[in-house]
Amino acid sequence: MRQTPLGQTGLTLPALVHGTSCLGNLYELVEDETKLAIVRQWFACADEGAAVALDTAGKYGAGLAIEKIGESLRRLEIDPERVVLSNKLGWFRTPLTTPEPTFERGVWAGIEHDAEQRLGYQGVLDCWEQGNNLLGAPYRPQLVSIHDPDEHLAGAGSKTQRDDRLGEVLEGYRALGELRAAGEARAVGVGAKDWRVAREIAERVDLDWVMLANSLTIHRHPSELLAFVDELVAKGVTIINSAVFNAGFLVGGRYYDYRVPSKEVEADKPLFAWREKFLTLCREHDVEPSVACVRFALSPPGVAAVAMNTSRPERVGENTAAVEADAPDSFWRAAKQAGVIDAAYPYLAPTPAPSPRKMRC
Numbered sequence: 331m332r333q334t335p336l337g338q339t340g341l342t343l344p345a346l347v348h349g350t351s352c353l354g355n356l357y358e359l360v361e362d363e364t365k366l367a368i369v370r371q372w373f374a375c376a377d378e379g380a381a382v383a384l385d386t387a388g389k390y391g392a393g394l395a396i397e398k399i400g401e402s403l404r405r406l407e408i409d410p411e412r413v414v415l416s417n418k419l420g421w422f423r424t425p426l427t428t429p430e431p432t433f434e435r436g437v438w439a440g441i442e443h444d445a446e447q448r449l450g451y452q453g454v455l456d457c458w459e460q461g462n463n464l465l466g467a468p469y470r471p472q473l474v475s476i477h478d479p480d481e482h483l484a485g486a487g488s489k490t491q492r493d494d495r496l497g498e499v500l501e502g503y504r505a506l507g508e509l510r511a512a513g514e515a516r517a518v519g520v521g522a523k524d525w526r527v528a529r530e531i532a533e534r535v536d537l538d539w540v541m542l543a544n545s546l547t548i549h550r551h552p553s554e555l556l557a558f559v560d561e562l563v564a565k566g567v568t569i570i571n572s573a574v575f576n577a578g579f580l581v582g583g584r585y586y587d588y589r590v591p592s593k594e595v596e597a598d599k600p601l602f603a604w605r606e607k608f609l610t611l612c613r614e615h616d617v618e619p620s621v622a623c624v625r626f627a628l629s630p631p632g633v634a635a636v637a638m639n640t641s642r643p644e645r646v647g648e649n650t651a652a653v654e655a656d657a658p659d660s661f662w663r664a665a666k667q668a669g670v671i672d673a674a675y676p677y678l679a680p681t682p683a684p685s686p687r688k689m690r691c
């Protein structure tokens with residue numbers, strides 16, 4: 331699998347980053363044996379001795395995911411040099427004092443802790459330390475970011491409150507910059523579903539990487555976002571592309587950007603029409619829809635990796651294969667002709683520029 335240098339950090343990033351929300355029991359309780367099998371598969375499916383990249387967060391099951399990562403890595407005696415770990419900071423584990431956790435109700439199954447949001451300089455340092463303790467030696471996250479700043483900013487009720495919240499986020503980044511300067515963390519980044527917020531942060535913070543979610547997909551790839559990606563490339567910032575199935579909908583799932591669209595709702599109709607056209611095209615060209623989504627997501631220069639979730643051990647191999655598979659030019663040309671992807675999309679089977687001779691005529 332392709333490995334790409336991560337910014338100027340000296341770290342390298344494989345083209346597949348494993349999401350770990352399932353280790354925190356996202357939507358369903360997953361047995362510890364299954365979690366261990368998933369972690370084993372990450373390493374079994376990687377190239378011999380190659381680094382394996384993981385993306386986690388203190389919010390995933392109120393710290394359960396990061397705890398299980400540490401436990402499993404130790405049980406499998408994985409060399410810490412082989413682990414590239416990203417921890418998204420901003421949620422701090424607290425004791426559970428109510429029948430159900432108070433954050434993201436109904437999202438995390440069977441968890442025994444609660445979590446509270448902590449941002450600002452000290453809040454982010456608290457989350458960093460707690461994450462390190464939950465993970466445990468000899469492992470340590472090298473990539474750090476503030477978790478979902480877009481959601482935090484979108485939740486503000488007024489311009490003043492948004493400014494205050496942005497201040498908290500930027501104070502958090504001051505802490506992350508210090509961790510990096512001290513050599514405690516290696517790479518600072520931002521992950522967001524709203525890429526405009528990622529851009530807002532990238533304008534104010536010296537970042538090594540950006541994780542886009544739900545944004546740069548085969549279904550949606552606005553030219554303004556491609557221009558932002560170009561800016562990041564020019565600055566040497568590495569891009570990780572995630573939620574490349576728009577949360578599953580593109581490959582037949584129920585969720586689109588984490589909500590359930592309906593065929594009965596006028597505004598959602600184009601989504602279903604797009605999907606039908608896409609899936610038909612895939613059948614005609616004998617291309618797996620998931621492969622088309624993943625190859626598209628990796629196509630802009632500067633995108634080093636895609637992040638994909640693994641809730642079943644046998645999926646790990648499929649995800650690895652999807653990153654390594656390819657789709658023919660004829661498929662991409664047909665996708666542009668059919669309007670499945672933007673005809674002006676510059677990267678896959680681009681329309682050749684007119685030759686100078688033709689331009690003279």
Ligand SMILES: NC(=O)C1=CN([C@@H]2O[C@H](COP(=O)(O)OP(=O)(O)OC[C@H]3O[C@@H](n4cnc5c(N)ncnc54)[C@H](O)[C@@H]3O)[C@@H](O)[C@H]2O)C=CC1
Nearest residue numbers: 349385521522543572573574575576577578581620637639
């Ligand atoms: N704020 C941030 O930084 C965010 C980061 N992420 C990252 O992206 C990762 C992936 O996000 P997801 O929510 O899982 O979105 P996704 O777009 O990858 O969709 C996942 C869903 O697609 C379906 N699926 C996956 N592979 C399939 C296949 N081969 N065939 C058929 N269906 C398939 C499954 O239903 C699965 O639940 C996360 O684990 C996380 O690392 C995601 C959202 C936000």
Ligand SMILES: Cc1ncc2c(c1O)C(=O)OC2
Nearest residue numbers: 349351356387418478588639
């Ligand atoms: C799987 C998944 N779903 C939703 C979200 C995330 C995630 O990893 C995340 O990090 O922020 C929102």
